[in-house]
Amino acid sequence: MTDANLDPIALVEPLHNTSGVLLRGCGSATPTRSISNDELGKRVDTNDAWIRSRTGIAARRVVGADESLGELSGLAAERALEMAGWKADSLDLIVLATSTPDDLFGSAPRLQARLGAVNAVAFDLTAACSGFLFGLVTAAQYIRSGAMRRILVVGADQLSRWVDWDDRRSCVLFGDAAGALVIEASTDGTDDLEGFLLRSDGSRGAVLQLPQVTERCELIGDASHQQGGFEPIQMNGQEVYKFAVREVPAILASLLNSTGTSPESIDWLLLHQANQRILDAVAERFKIPNEQVLSNLAFYGNTSAATIPLMLDEAVRDGRIQPGHRIASSGFGAGLSWGAALLRWSGPA
Template sequence: MALVGCGSGVPSASVSNEDLSRRVDTSDGWIRSRTGIGARRVSGPGEPLTALATQAAAAALAHAGWRAEDLDLILLATSSPDDLFGTAPLVQGQLGAVNAVAFDLTAACSGFLFALITAGQYIAAGSVRRALVIGADQLSRWVDWDDRGTCVLFGDGAGAVAVEACAPEATGLLGFRMRSDGSRNACLTLAQTDEQQPLLDGLTSQRGGFAAIQMNGQEVYKFAVREVPAILAELLESTGTAPAELDWLLLHQANQRILDAVAERFAVPRERVLSNLAAYGNTSAATIPLMLDEAVRDGRVQPGQLLGSSGFGAGLSWGAALLRWSGPGAATSPEA
């Protein structure tokens, strides 16, 4: 599987730390010192998740030089769909990707990495030739804007990566690991509300709805700084890769202190740790592809470079992948 195109889509409105300080008891210094976040994008009227995901997908298609009808698969990693029955088909319809099967995959902040690995397995099995993997979330819908412990963290956005079949020696997915631990689920939740409605005499039914995001920030931080370096170390050892061989660390953008801790563990210089937290905050499943697109477009990430990537978050779930960016036109397999 070669990674041959990328794109992104973000809301037009940016909410700064100073803006938030007019709503809750916080400050730019307080937020930056604890998270590294300076602003976040927040969706407004006419900016549903489908629109952001479609914008990112269309940009990735254009970057790869593909037509929408060339697609075989669209995977949308999201925990905040416009339609609980599935938002990926809406994206497929808006793109005009008439030959692609499309479905959602939910794994919160690990979602994009899990979806990318899933697409890789379809391609390796020979059942899919070209796929779009999209990470998109709109957690501003589910934030309690009066809770300064969570409202400062999350933003909205979408990123997409185009992947296609290639010769084995040109693969962009050199190895991966995935983990889940449901016993720690309560650390970070967007849970269904327990509201009942009358149905018949003596019988009620549950009314659909979800509560605001709840998070034990200290426990999530401890989980991330322990598990992310461990799973990356396991992956690097299994692939025979030394940390010094990595051109970039491409991690889920949750907290700058987490990024710094992982970099320190592997002695990766700060300038080789990709970070756009200051401008976007935590966009959940969108953070990795959004960051990749930015770094490819500005020339930091070049074809052939090696990236150590990790997604982690609610579930709890986490994973790691060793990726090589190929760039447009890089696939060499006769099937591609």
């Protein structure tokens, strides 16, 4: 048989002895400095009432001169490992979901070195505000295939680097933070990742982007080179809002349907923390009571890939999320990208 006659689909062997995924520990870290709406109003023409009524945000954290995204990622990871009772050298993989790395070549290896995770391979994953959910689903496949046993997933962003702080339409929205989750293979068939769906639509990507600088500089003769760097965040707020309130309920409905899950069986709704009106609209669509909708948006703003693990860690540590609780989660943002996952919290063994 020649190569031309081979069916590539038929060559893919089905996986056997696949493992389930257990959520074992979480952690988070935020910058020290909190900037309130009233403080921000001293720089741009805005005020607390205007921001709260449109977003639900009251304050945001911004990385200071003696802090860094790497430091926040490390602290969040250490706290997740501590909760699980794991040593860093037991990790097989580190996935760092970020769109704002300290090093454009990748920050995950530096995180690996900081933790002393000498047995782990580490790489960055970029999917903006969907990053943590995409990273978690990616990591789960390594476990399910049997290739790896313990994995650290970190969602961290420092969007304060790329915000135009004189644009009141966008600067009020964003903050800096890091959140982490450690997962491991189950030995009894239990699976805390009950289902997921992921989507992308690059045709709509221009409504929320952080584009590269297009300036070119003379190189030699008639040759030129492009100047490195990026423009500030560019966003069409109305289009992003319409995208979120349409696509998030739709993908959650598809996930619940495909897993045979009723909205009444969900203990918590954990969405990307972008706008309180989006959270309220999704909860209303599925008739989920407000007290079951997790939100800390008021205190941190939109921290991109960090929002879901940051909120998860807060709710686990204050006792709201208990072992066995079912969580419907969705991340959405630039790309455009969005996804949903149905999770259970096992907690430390």
